[in-house]
Amino acid sequence: xxxxxxxxxxxxxxxxxxxxxxxxxxxxxxxxxxxxxxxxxxxxxxxxxxxxxxxxxxxxxxxxxxxxxxxxxxxxxxxxxxxxxxxxxxxxxxxxxxxxxxxxxxxxxxxxxxxxxxxxxxxxxxxxxxxxxxxxxxxxxxxxxxxxxxxxxxxxxxxxxxxxxxxxxxxxxxxxxxxxxxxxxxxxxxxxxxxxxxxxxxxxxxxxxxxxxxxxxxxxxxxxxxxxxxxxxxxxxxxxxxxxxxxxxxxxxxxxxxxxxxxxxxxxxxxxxxxxxxxxxxxxxxxxxxxxxxxxxxxxxxxx
Numbered sequence: 001x002x003x004x005x006x007x008x009x010x011x012x013x014x015x016x017x018x019x020x021x022x023x024x025x026x027x028x029x030x031x032x033x034x035x036x037x038x039x040x041x042x043x044x045x046x047x048x049x050x051x052x053x054x055x056x057x058x059x060x061x062x063x064x065x066x067x068x069x070x071x072x073x074x075x076x077x078x079x080x081x082x083x084x085x086x087x088x089x090x091x092x093x094x095x096x097x098x099x100x101x102x103x104x105x106x107x108x109x110x111x112x113x114x115x116x117x118x119x120x121x122x123x124x125x126x127x128x129x130x131x132x133x134x135x136x137x138x139x140x141x142x143x144x145x146x147x148x149x150x151x152x153x154x155x156x157x158x159x160x161x162x163x164x165x166x167x168x169x170x171x172x173x174x175x176x177x178x179x180x181x182x183x184x185x186x187x188x189x190x191x192x193x194x195x196x197x198x199x200x201x202x203x204x205x206x207x208x209x210x211x212x213x214x215x216x217x218x219x220x221x222x223x224x225x226x227x228x229x230x231x232x233x234x235x236x237x238x239x240x241x242x243x244x245x246x247x248x249x250x251x252x253x254x255x256x257x258x259x260x261x262x263x264x265x266x267x268x269x270x271x272x273x274x275x276x277x278x279x280x281x282x283x284x285x286x287x288x289x290x291x292x293x294x295x296x297x298x299x300x301x302x303x304x
Contacts, residue, residue, distance in 0.1 A: 008034045010297050011096050011105035013084050013244075016042020017283045018273025019111035020068045021290035022297075027075040029298045034078040034103060036096065041065025042113045043274070044283060045129075049142045053283050061129070061138075064283070084112070087245045087269075094269065107268045107297045110248075110256060111290055112241035114274040114281065119151060119234055123207030131213025132232050136160035137282065140167050143231040148172070149216045151204055152235035153180035160235045161190045172227055174199045174218060207232060240275045251277050262293035270297055 012022050015037035026033045044050075044061045051058050059067070072079075082098040087108060089095070096103045116134040118124060124132055133139040136150070140163050148168045150160050153175030159182075164171050173180075173190065178201050180187050190196050201220060208215040208226065215228045240255045242248075249257045249265040256271040258264055258278065264271055272293035273286035 006104070007093060008032055008078075008103065008105040009301055010034075010107045010109065010294075011036065011094065011103055012109045012111060012294075013037070013087070013096065014042065014111035014113060014241075014273070014275075015040045015068070015072070015079075016044060016111065016113045016273060017068070017286040018113070018275075018290035018293070019109070020072055021287045022109050022111060022272060022294040023072060023077065024075070025291050025294035026298070027077055029294070031294075031298060031301075034080065034105070036080050036082055036084055036098065036103065038081065038083050039065075040069045040072065043116070043134075044068070049139060050283065051141055052138070084244050089247060089266070092268075107270065107300060109262075109290075109293045109297060110242070110245055110269070110271040110275055111273045111286075111293070112244070112275045113286075114238040114240050116234065116238045117236045119204055119236070121204050121206055123209065124234070127207050127209050127213050127232075130211065131209060131230060132207060132234065134234050134238070136163045136233050136235070139231075139233075140164055143168050145169050146230040147228060148231035148233060149174055149227060149229045150233045150235055152237070153177065153182060153200070154235070154237065155182045155186060156237060157233075157235035158182035158186035158190055160233050161196060162186065164233070165190075165193050165195055168195070168231070171196045172199060172216075172229065173197070174202050174204060174216075176203055177201070238274075238281075242275050245269075253277075260292075261296045262289055263296060268297075268300060 009031045010033035012035045045065045086097045094108045147170045149172040151174045203219045206217040255277040258276045262270045270293045272289040274281045
């Protein structure tokens, strides 16, 4: 075992809404567990404002992540701030490797979330949480009565547009390809609104702003234009952070497949939150899944 002596009952990978909630429940069950994470909060910190998390009428993503941190600090458990490189099976145990160490656990909860696909356009990183967002459901209400752009003509982009029709003033939908890729019923609904202007064959070249976003520069062929907007919703998809586990069943998008108890096809290996195939990638959904995963892991160990 490469000199590793301690075997944890549970290793939780990630400390976003799912992982943090799993840790709280594991503590209350007095499990011997370890949390391995790069940060606390995960994608929560990407949200400029949250208005749909029960108990908070409004809280910034950064503030909510701080609340997670405060809650976790009430309990005493092992935490290591590292990135997990690989999870392997070793007999009845799981071997979790980071850059600097190897940890062994009888059970594992993968709660590593997702990463949004980025445009990689100048200004995008600079104005994250200052007008650039990756979640219309999370941040849409913050742009009530304002002009916004949605980048991405797939289903997620069109669904964002349809949400924003009820909120924003004008919506510019920008798609790189010659045609929108979304389901036709979504496209027809968007086209039916006089709030929506559709730009195809269009590339985003720059996000413009001062302290916050003030516009987006686009290029159609050889022609450049600057569109004044106060919000930019980047909806070009996201990818689950599931690469470190290659022996578990996943769907075609790389999401870990779980049942209603957060069980995977591997006994003792559980997954929770946005890394899984559970629908609706929302903070409150991930938190509930983290609770279930911890309780299921506790029950699994209790029966052995």
